[in-house]
Amino acid sequence: MEKTHHSHYLEYRTLFSIFLLLLMFTGITVGVSYIDLGVFNVWISLLIASVKGSLVLLFFMHMKYEGRALIFSFLGTIFFLFIMISFTFWDVSFR
Amino acid sequence: MEAVPSFFETHSPSRYKGVWSWLLTMDHKRIGIMYLFSILFWFLLAVLLGGMIRLELMFIGQTFMSAEVYNSVFTLHGVIMIFLFIIPALPAIFGNFFLPIQIGTDDVFFPKLNLLSWYLYMAGGLIAIVSLFSEGFPDTGWTFYVPFSISTRTNVSTAVFAAFVLGMASMLTGLNFITTIHRMRHRDMGWMQIPLFTWSLYATSWVQLLATPVVSITLLLVIIERYFNVGLFDPAKGGDPILYQHLFWMYSHPAVYIMILPGMGVISEIIPVFARKSIFGYKAIVASSMAIAIAGSLVWAHHMYTSGMSDTAVFVFSLLTFVVAIPSAIKVFSWVSTLYKGSILMTPPLFLALCFIYLFSVGGLTGLVLGAAGTDIHVHDTHFVVSHFHFTMFGGTGFAFFAALHYWWPKMFGRMYDFKKAYIGAILLTGGFMFHYVPMFILGLQGMPRRYFDYLPQYEKGNFFAGFGAAFMIIGVFLMIINLWLSLKNQRDVSSDPWGGTTLEWQTPSPPALYNFITEPVVPDYPYDFSGVVERYSKDDKGE
Numbered sequence: 001m002e003k004t005h006h007s008h009y010l011e012y013r014t015l016f017s018i019f020l021l022l023l024m025f026t027g028i029t030v031g032v033s034y035i036d037l038g039v040f041n042v043w044i045s046l047l048i049a050s051v052k053g054s055l056v057l058l059f060f061m062h063m064k065y066e067g068r069a070l071i072f073s074f075l076g077t078i079f080f081l082f083i084m085i086s087f088t089f090w091d092v093s094f095r
Numbered sequence: 096m097e098a099v100p101s102f103f104e105t106h107s108p109s110r111y112k113g114v115w116s117w118l119l120t121m122d123h124k125r126i127g128i129m130y131l132f133s134i135l136f137w138f139l140l141a142v143l144l145g146g147m148i149r150l151e152l153m154f155i156g157q158t159f160m161s162a163e164v165y166n167s168v169f170t171l172h173g174v175i176m177i178f179l180f181i182i183p184a185l186p187a188i189f190g191n192f193f194l195p196i197q198i199g200t201d202d203v204f205f206p207k208l209n210l211l212s213w214y215l216y217m218a219g220g221l222i223a224i225v226s227l228f229s230e231g232f233p234d235t236g237w238t239f240y241v242p243f244s245i246s247t248r249t250n251v252s253t254a255v256f257a258a259f260v261l262g263m264a265s266m267l268t269g270l271n272f273i274t275t276i277h278r279m280r281h282r283d284m285g286w287m288q289i290p291l292f293t294w295s296l297y298a299t300s301w302v303q304l305l306a307t308p309v310v311s312i313t314l315l316l317v318i319i320e321r322y323f324n325v326g327l328f329d330p331a332k333g334g335d336p337i338l339y340q341h342l343f344w345m346y347s348h349p350a351v352y353i354m355i356l357p358g359m360g361v362i363s364e365i366i367p368v369f370a371r372k373s374i375f376g377y378k379a380i381v382a383s384s385m386a387i388a389i390a391g392s393l394v395w396a397h398h399m400y401t402s403g404m405s406d407t408a409v410f411v412f413s414l415l416t417f418v419v420a421i422p423s424a425i426k427v428f429s430w431v432s433t434l435y436k437g438s439i440l441m442t443p444p445l446f447l448a449l450c451f452i453y454l455f456s457v458g459g460l461t462g463l464v465l466g467a468a469g470t471d472i473h474v475h476d477t478h479f480v481v482s483h484f485h486f487t488m489f490g491g492t493g494f495a496f497f498a499a500l501h502y503w504w505p506k507m508f509g510r511m512y513d514f515k516k517a518y519i520g521a522i523l524l525t526g527g528f529m530f531h532y533v534p535m536f537i538l539g540l541q542g543m544p545r546r547y548f549d550y551l552p553q554y555e556k557g558n559f560f561a562g563f564g565a566a567f568m569i570i571g572v573f574l575m576i577i578n579l580w581l582s583l584k585n586q587r588d589v590s591s592d593p594w595g596g597t598t599l600e601w602q603t604p605s606p607p608a609l610y611n612f613i614t615e616p617v618v619p620d621y622p623y624d625f626s627g628v629v630e631r632y633s634k635d636d637k638g639e
Contacts, residue, residue, distance in 0.1 A: 073273075076305075077305060083393060084345050087393070091396065091408035093405075094405035095405040
């Protein structure tokens with residue numbers, strides 16, 4: 001049976017830093033929306049959103065401190081979501 | 096061991112008695128039994144609906160129901176069989192009952208969530224019933240394809256919502272099983288000591304957890320479209336009808352692996368026990384279960400070759416479909432290799448398992464005809480597809496369900512059934528099955544469409560034979576179930592290990608005690624080592 005994991009307590013300073021980072025990225029998202037980068041606008045927005053989502057998962061949801069099984073499960077889920085979305089869009093782009 | 100009160104005599108929680116000791120139970124075995132009876136109810140209802148379809152089609156023109164009723168009957172048959180029988184049957188009944196026992200623990204990780212899953216299942220069933228008696232029977236088929244499902248005036252929204260609720264039950268069961276396997280395995284049980292049925296449930300649970308939310312959201316979108324007409328699937332409003340098919344099959348193709356993987360797990364348990372021989376390729380079977388779960392999630396669009404999808408997508412999805420055949424074949428070859436030079440003891444569960452191997456192989460190979468885009472264009476939406484689907488799902492999962500029922504019945508209820516009646520039932524079922532579905536392959540190749548109320552005169556003979564076979568199948572099913580039911584009334588108690596099994600459930604009394612094990616279970620180094628069993632039976636034969 002797998003070892004049980006102990007709870008992790010993050011310092012308020014770390015949590016607040018992450019919070020500030022998230023606010024900063026939100027500002028960047030808003031700022032980038034005013035610059036016309038053509039098709040790259042969407043990709044940059046998605047990239048920033050992914051970074052923000054990762055920060056929330058890693059620190060606020062403690063994924064950084066979990067065992068391999070949970071991290072692997074989580075990455076597997078993301079992988080499948082990626083496949084499902086990309087394969088569908090890929091059909092549309094070749095029609 | 097036999098003197099210890101069984102879980103039937105011990106309540107959990109102990110403060111509840113009578114019917115409340117069932118309705119509020121936390122015991123995974125009682126929940127499994129509750130699933131057994133509720134699923135059997137739906138199964139037998141759907142069997143009768145299927146019989147009505149075949150009876151109507153036996154003769155050309157209207158036989159005994161109108162075209163509208165026929166549409167509703169095949170929709171109901173599909174919805175009930177898929178969402179209320181074949182998806183939950185093996186995980187919810189046998190998974191609930193045996194998964195914790197096979198990994199040497201006393202319950203699932205979330206017992207209350209487990210009970211909630213059963214209530215969600217029952218609620219989904221009740222909502223499905225409600226959908227029948229308001230605004231007309233749903234007539235879309237179990238796929239709820241747009242634009243028809245959005246425009247038809249029948250009560251699709253309620254039926255779709257029933258499927259949504261049933262999806263939640265399925266997801267929660269999957270979550271429970273994954274957590275239980277990770278966190279509650281016996282401390283001496285490593286990953287490569289887990290029995291193959293539990294491994295198959297593990298693979299299935301991941302598919303349940305990852306794919307079910309997609310269809311849940313899609314079904315909600317259908318409801319939103321029906322009430323608010325947003326235009327998500329309407330090209331006139333910038334929507335895409337093919338998007339619905341992508342979203343639907345993103346779940347519903349992996350769902351066929353939710354249906355078949357536990358069935359494969361059951362067969363992997365039965366074959367070595369009655370061959371008295373270690374399973375051939377344990378690690379290959381484990382790897383193929385996971386490979387089927389992964390590869391099976393990447394092939395959904397092979398249902399959509401004629402939908403207007405891009406040719407590039409057709410090519411890639413066809414290629415990926417052929418990849419799935421490899422792990423499925425690994426399993427079939429491993430089972431057959433296990434039987435080779437084994438000391439075979441024929442019993443009803445083994446008979447049904449052997450039928451499974453044959454029927455599933457036919458189903459799998461005809462799947463390649465459909466997976467190849469060229470041939471699929473010819474037989475798409477014909478009776479060929481219906482026959483292929485039933486060969487895999489009924490010949491596969493259905494037969495695995497009956498095999499599991501006959502294999503684990505003595506453990507679950509502590510009673511042995513009559514072998515002769517079980518054999519007669521199984522033979523009627525298998526013979527009827529061939530008469531039923533082989534003509535449908537031919538009808539499909541000749542071009543008879545599926546879901547049609549009537550047909551051209553050249554299809555009459557095939558449909559007559561199919562209806563004839565259906566009658567035998569229905570008699571076989573009822574005979575097997577009545578035989579099992581009658582066993583509860585007789586006094587033939589069974590020992591803790593009537594078959595000579597090696598997995599941990601055979602170390603518990605029949606039926607098991609409340610917390611499963613009376614003494615600390617001994618986890619074998621390898622779950623399918625039959626040397627002790629062979630020695631024991633040879634001593635019995637010599638009368639020692």
